[in-house]
Structures are given as structure tokens and as C-alpha cells.
Amino acid sequence: AQKVTQAQTEISVVEKEDVTLDCVYETRDTTYYLFWYKQPPSGELVFLIRRNSFDEQNEISGRYSWNFQKSTSSFNFTITASQVVDSAVYFCVLSGAGSYQLTFGKGTKLSVIP
Amino acid sequence: NAGVTQTPKFRILKIGQSMTLQCTQDMNHNYMYWYRQDPGMGLKLIYYSVGAGITDKGEVPNGYNVSRSTTEDFPLRLELAAPSQTSVYFCASTPTGAGGQPQHFGDGTRLSIL
Numbered sequence: 001a002q003k004v005t006q007a008q009t010e011i012s013v014v015e016k017e018d019v020t021l022d023c024v025y026e027t028r029d030t031t032y033y034l035f036w037y038k039q040p041p042s043g044e045l046v047f048l049i050r051r052n053s054f055d056e057q058n059e060i061s062g063r064y065s066w067n068f069q070k071s072t073s074s075f076n077f078t079i080t081a082s083q084v085v086d087s088a089v090y091f092c093v094l095s096g097a098g099s100y101q102l103t104f105g106k107g108t109k110l111s112v113i114p
Numbered sequence: 115n116a117g118v119t120q121t122p123k124f125r126i127l128k129i130g131q132s133m134t135l136q137c138t139q140d141m142n143h144n145y146m147y148w149y150r151q152d153p154g155m156g157l158k159l160i161y162y163s164v165g166a167g168i169t170d171k172g173e174v175p176n177g178y179n180v181s182r183s184t185t186e187d188f189p190l191r192l193e194l195a196a197p198s199q200t201s202v203y204f205c206a207s208t209p210t211g212a213g214g215q216p217q218h219f220g221d222g223t224r225l226s227i228l
Contacts, residue, residue: 004156033214045204045219052214091156100145100211101172104156 002027004094004105012111013082021077021108023092029053031097034068034075039107040088048090051075052097082112116140120205120220127195127227135190135223137205145208146188147172147217148180150201157204163188164211195227 003026013019025034036048049059051068059066063083067076079086092105121136139146144165149157149172159172163182177199179191188207192199202224206217 009154031213035216043202043224044221047216050214050216093156095213097213099213100147100162100208100215100217101159102157102217104158106154106156 002029002094002096002103004092004103006090006092006105006108008108009106010109010111012113015084015112015114016081018078018080019082019110019112021079021090021092021110023075023077023105025073025075025092025094027094027096029096033095033097035093035095035102036066036075036077037091037093038088039091045091048077079110082110084112084114086110087112118205118207118218118220120203120223122223123221124224125226127192127225129195129197129227131195132191132193133195135192135203135205135225137188137190137220138186139188139205139207139218140186141207141209141218142185143207143209143218144185145211146182147206147208148178148188148190149204149206150174150199151204151222152201160190160203192225197227199225200227201225 005024032053038046063080065078089107091107094103118139147162148160161180163169205220208215
């Protein structure tokens with residue numbers, strides 16, 4: 001069975017602070033995919049990034065960066081110099097290579113205070 | 115591009131009423147999905163479809179029905195609304211069922227059963 005754990009339910013930071021959202025996953029698949037989605041207060045789901053299990057390179061996209069470590073089954077997400085517009089619920093999501101089925105974490109609600 | 119379109123955006127139902135949540139996509143995707151999102155939780159799969167005329171149950175199908183008469187449309191029907199079905203419903207699509215594809219989500223339907 002697959003499982004995604006986002007231990008941080010809610011985080012509050014002051015604008016311009018850096019913040020890291022934790023994600024730990026469990027799977028028996030040798031090939032799998034990990035995603036991060038953002039859900040702003042307006043409610044839609046916005047795809048941010050996808051990684052496959054064979055690519056452990058960290059990735060940076062503007063103020064966003066992702067740290068994927070298979071050894072600890074973690075796929076953490078860091079926002080540098082946070083902004084009020086980053087306030088949202090962030091979901092870490094897992095899927096198997098041969099499956100469309102997604103396993104969602106419960107999400108981390110990030111509040112960036114001006 | 116419209117992508118995935120859901121209607122209505124909000125709806126209040128009385129216990130025992132029925133309704134259909136509409137979902138249509140204009141990307142010619144074969145796979146379509148219905149999820150529900152309960153407060154403070156990630157998404158759970160209700161039903162999915164791999165193509166016109168083919169549907170199957172997901173993790174939480176009880177109390178719902180679906181049909182897929184065309185590639186574009188994938189309506190979700192609630193026959194006898196119950197308070198436990200108060201949730202936000204998301205429709206999504208992917209070109210195929212292969213793992214690793216980001217799902218394209220609609221903006222959601224917020225449904226309250228009173």
C-alpha cells in the first residue's frame with residue numbers, strides 16, 4: 001500500500017522567511033512518481049512539480065526548490081523568501097509507474113504573514 | 115484552452131435530493147476521474163473512466179454513480195444526498211493511464227448537504 005505523510009498540518013511564517021514543507025512517502029514500487037500541488041484559497045489545484053524515482057537531482061525553479069532523497073523516502077519542498085501569494089495548502093502526492101492512481105498527503109497549510 | 119470545466123461551482127442540497135455534477139474536458143483525454151476532498155484532507159478517488167463507455171470504482175464509490183457516453187463528458191450523480199457527502203468535488207483528466215502524468219483538475223464543485 002502507498003502512503004504519504006505530511007506531518008506539518010499548518011505553518012505560519014513572516015514574509016521573506018524561508019520555509020520547508022516536509023513529505024515522507026511509503027511505497028513498495030521500485031518505479032514511482034512524486035508530485036507537489038498547490039491549492040490556493042480560491043480552491044483550484046495547481047501542479048508544481050513531478051519527479052520520478054530514478055531522478056534524485058534536486059531542482060530549483062525560481063524561489064521554489066525540491067529535495068528528493070530515496071534513502072529517507074522524502075521529497076521536501078522549500079520556498080525561499082516567502083511571499084503572501086504563497087499562502088495555500090500544499091499537497092505531496094505519490095503514484096506508481098504503471099498506475100494513474102494518486103495517493104495524496106493530507107496537505108500542509110502555509111500562511112505567509114505580511 | 116478551457117481544460118477541465120466543472121459545473122456548478124457551488125450547490126446546497128437537502129437530504130434525500132439528487133443531483134448531477136457536470137464535468138467536461140476539451141483536451142481529448144481518455145482518462146477521467148472524480149475525487150472528493152473533505153476538510154483538512156487530501157483527495158480521494160470516487161470513480162474513474164478509461165474511455166467512453168468504460169467506468170470503474172475508486173476508493174470511495176458508495177452513494178455515487180457515473181457514466182461516460184462521450185470522451186469529453188464525465189458526469190457524477192448523487193442519487194440520495196446524505197450529509198456525509200458534503201465535500202468539495204474535483205474532476206480531472208489525463209491523456210492515458212500511465213503513471214507519472216500530472217492530472218489536469220477542474221476548479222471544483224463545493225457541495226453542502228443540509
